[in-house]
Amino acid sequence: MISAFDLFKIGIGPSSSHTVGPMKAAAAFVAELAELGVPARIEAVLYGSLAWTGRGHGTDRAVVLGLCGEQPDTVDLDHAETLWARVREGGGLPLAGGAVVPFRMDDDLILDCATQPPLHPNTMALKAFDAQGRTLLHQRWCSIGGGFIVREGAEEIPRTVTGNLPFPYRNAAELLSFGAESGRTIAQMALANEEALRPPGEVVQGLDRIGAAMLACIDRGLATTGELPGGLKVRRRAAALYARVRDETRANDRPLHETMDLLSVFAMAVNEENAAGGRVVTAPTNGAAGVIPAVLRYYRDRCPGATEEGARIFLLTAAAIGALFKMNASISGAEVGCQGEVGVASSMAAAGLAAALGGTNAQIENAAEIAMEHHLGMTCDPVGGLVQIPCIERNAFGAVKAVTAASLALKEDGSHKISLDQVVATMRQTGADMHHKYKETSQGGLAVNWVEC
Numbered sequence: 177m178i179s180a181f182d183l184f185k186i187g188i189g190p191s192s193s194h195t196v197g198p199m200k201a202a203a204a205f206v207a208e209l210a211e212l213g214v215p216a217r218i219e220a221v222l223y224g225s226l227a228w229t230g231r232g233h234g235t236d237r238a239v240v241l242g243l244c245g246e247q248p249d250t251v252d253l254d255h256a257e258t259l260w261a262r263v264r265e266g267g268g269l270p271l272a273g274g275a276v277v278p279f280r281m282d283d284d285l286i287l288d289c290a291t292q293p294p295l296h297p298n299t300m301a302l303k304a305f306d307a308q309g310r311t312l313l314h315q316r317w318c319s320i321g322g323g324f325i326v327r328e329g330a331e332e333i334p335r336t337v338t339g340n341l342p343f344p345y346r347n348a349a350e351l352l353s354f355g356a357e358s359g360r361t362i363a364q365m366a367l368a369n370e371e372a373l374r375p376p377g378e379v380v381q382g383l384d385r386i387g388a389a390m391l392a393c394i395d396r397g398l399a400t401t402g403e404l405p406g407g408l409k410v411r412r413r414a415a416a417l418y419a420r421v422r423d424e425t426r427a428n429d430r431p432l433h434e435t436m437d438l439l440s441v442f443a444m445a446v447n448e449e450n451a452a453g454g455r456v457v458t459a460p461t462n463g464a465a466g467v468i469p470a471v472l473r474y475y476r477d478r479c480p481g482a483t484e485e486g487a488r489i490f491l492l493t494a495a496a497i498g499a500l501f502k503m504n505a506s507i508s509g510a511e512v513g514c515q516g517e518v519g520v521a522s523s524m525a526a527a528g529l530a531a532a533l534g535g536t537n538a539q540i541e542n543a544a545e546i547a548m549e550h551h552l553g554m555t556c557d558p559v560g561g562l563v564q565i566p567c568i569e570r571n572a573f574g575a576v577k578a579v580t581a582a583s584l585a586l587k588e589d590g591s592h593k594i595s596l597d598q599v600v601a602t603m604r605q606t607g608a609d610m611h612h613k614y615k616e617t618s619q620g621g622l623a624v625n626w627v628e629c
Contacts, residue, residue: 206242498520513607
């Protein structure tokens with residue numbers, strides 16, 4: 177089972193694959209290293225997409241913070257900046273226990289753009305050496321999307337469900353079948369599975385914490401102005417756009433396009449926070465972190481009868497749909513392009529909204545299918561290796577598509593020609609056929625057709 181708390185993880189920007197995953201892997205490495213003694217030197221080598229877009233995505237910073245023992249869900253952002261500056265300036269890596277290991281950014285953090293990693297495009301190698309140059313510990317990790325990490329060669333996801341899960345679904349057909357047999361909604365089945373793993377009160381508290389973190393990220397983004405880091409000189413737009421939408425609303429008594437404007441601004445606010453390295457929730461990834469919060473905010477603020485329970489139904493349903501993509505395809509832009517990030521987020525949000533508004537299981541599955549169908553083939557081509565262009569606006573469009581998909585599905589009875597499982601399989605096949613330059617390497621698409629001067 178892939179839990180809602182596996183898909184929705186509180187971390188930091190700008191990328192779940194390139195920031196959250198590498199930080200977790202580096203932290204796991206030094207935790208194991210602590211049992212072997214203090215090394216004389218540590219080396220990190222990034223391959224594939226981590227090398228091609230690592231600096232733009234903050235992978236170098238993430239690896240350093242992880243080697244200092246920091247975790248993405250608990251790291252203090254101000255302390256992170258202090259640590260990062262110290263290591264960059266030659267102050268070494270402070271390990272647990274007080275030891276400091278020399279670390280030179282130019283020599284000990286290597287971006288290998290030539291070697292093709294054998295198993296996954298987001299691969300990193302970590303090595304520790306003693307004073308005689310002998311290897312104390314060597315690990316290779318893959319960051320497989322959404323902050324998930326696995327040791328290279330390890331099985332990504334168990335192919336058989338273990339444990340006493342009441343609804344061990346592996347695809348949408350099984351999910352609908354379990355629902356028909358039990359008379360339960362998708363959210364109720366997802367909740368039952370969660371409660372098989374942890375106490376019921378812990379599930380509710382966790383969902384509320386995730387929802388609050390998502391909405392707080394929108395508020396921070398709407399209150400912050402300035403220029404995003406990275407050198408593209410992209411200015412934050414969400415705060416000014418939000419003020420403009422409110423002014424237009426007061427002047428024109430809610431223009432017809434107000435809903436689309438608000439959805440767009442809410443999504444952009446989150447992704448501007450993400451691009452600045454702020455606190456965000458993977459949903460299911462950082463690059464797509466704005467879609468689900470924007471639609472959740474739309475539900476809370478714009479849908480009559482919205483409740484806290486409805487928000488939990490939204491998140492549980494979205495997570496159940498996201499798990500289907502994670503199990504049967506991918507949520508990694510480096511594997512399948514942005515269809516696996518913004519496309520999956522839009523599908524999850526559409527299903528969540530349809531569920532919160534009282535849709536049947538068939539309507540929810542239809543909403544998820546509609547949203548994903550119209551993201552098929554979307555490439556991941558970030559300009560300058562930064563999660564800014566086209567990523568920020570792309571989240572806005574993903575949110576609008578999600579609401580549109582939910583609305584269309586709720587107006588029908590749930591019957592449709594193409595199933596969600598068929599769309600998931602198509603997304604996986606499309607990703608496999610997609611040229612690597614369109615999969616988070618910044619070697620194709622907008623990334624090379626944009627001219628700096």
